[in-house]
Amino acid sequence: MTDGSNNNQSTLFDWQDVDDEPRTTRGTLDMSELPSELRGCRPRAHKLHVRLEELLGIVDLILTDNRRRMLSSRRRRNRQEIRAHHMFVNSCDATVSAIADLASGRKGARQTIQQFIQDNRDAISFAPSDDELQQRGEHFNLGVVLRKVLKIFAEPVRDELDGIHITWGRRGRGTKSIRFGSYDFDRKLIRIHPALDRRWVPDYFVEFIVYHELLHAIFPPREGQTRREVHTPEFRAMEKQFPHYEKAMAWEAANLRRILDNK
Numbered sequence: 054m055t056d057g058s059n060n061n062q063s064t065l066f067d068w069q070d071v072d073d074e075p076r077t078t079r080g081t082l083d084m085s086e087l088p089s090e091l092r093g094c095r096p097r098a099h100k101l102h103v104r105l106e107e108l109l110g111i112v113d114l115i116l117t118d119n120r121r122r123m124l125s126s127r128r129r130r131n132r133q134e135i136r137a138h139h140m141f142v143n144s145c146d147a148t149v150s151a152i153a154d155l156a157s158g159r160k161g162a163r164q165t166i167q168q169f170i171q172d173n174r175d176a177i178s179f180a181p182s183d184d185e186l187q188q189r190g191e192h193f194n195l196g197v198v199l200r201k202v203l204k205i206f207a208e209p210v211r212d213e214l215d216g217i218h219i220t221w222g223r224r225g226r227g228t229k230s231i232r233f234g235s236y237d238f239d240r241k242l243i244r245i246h247p248a249l250d251r252r253w254v255p256d257y258f259v260e261f262i263v264y265h266e267l268l269h270a271i272f273p274p275r276e277g278q279t280r281r282e283v284h285t286p287e288f289r290a291m292e293k294q295f296p297h298y299e300k301a302m303a304w305e306a307a308n309l310r311r312i313l314d315n316k
């Protein structure tokens with residue numbers, strides 16, 4: 054990625070750019086980790102970069118989409134590397150100072166940052182965009198499957214599951230194992246492995262996988278004594294309540310090889 058100082062001559066003819074980015078920075082601004090639809094925040098990111106350099110000297114700013122690690126910083130020789138969630142492009146002066154304080158190891162900044170994160174968390178939509186979702190496969194329409202599976206749950210639970218998205222995932226490599234589905238908590242998104250989009254895969258099996266992923270939304274992973282428990286006993290008990298549980302398990306056992314061979 055380029056930073057403000059890399060603007061070439063064409064900028065001279067583009068008064069808007071000149072107006073938007075009046076200051077150059079010495080460090081780099083890296084937005085390559087952001088999904089393309091978020092890269093439009095570049096002018097604001099640049100402004101944040103400029104303000105951080107005013108306080109910290111050379112800053113390499115990397116914007117991320119990482120919700121688990123919103124902000125981190127490290128010193129690399131004469132440069133400060135700051136990794137920040139893209140929500141920080143909307144920082145007010147107090148937050149920018151707090152980021153700089155945190156980067157220089159000064160105490161007391163953490164609370165300002167945490168408040169900012171709390172205030173902005175909900176304002177940012179992490180929901181997947183429509184064109185990111187691919188529900189229609191060759192044989193299964195996952196939107197239809199999801200609606201059908203949701204009916205299995207009782208009303209209050211179903212409400213809890215409202216707003217969950219579903220999409221076909223990408224084809225992975227390797228033929229030794231397969232993950233039929235996954236659930237992304239942050240984005241409330243179920244991904245189903247495209248290997249299941251086959252004529253010979255029964256409806257009830259795809260439904261079972263969707264049901265299983267929905268249970269992940271109901272029973273989040275728990276920190277156990279020795280390790281993180283993903284499939285808790287409550288999870289497993291409810292999994293067995295799937296109307297065709299036995300049939301689905303038997304089908305999986307009998308057809309796993311065939312699925313792997315057709316990944």
Ligand SMILES: [Zn+2]
Nearest residue numbers: 265269283284
């Ligand atoms: Zn699972």
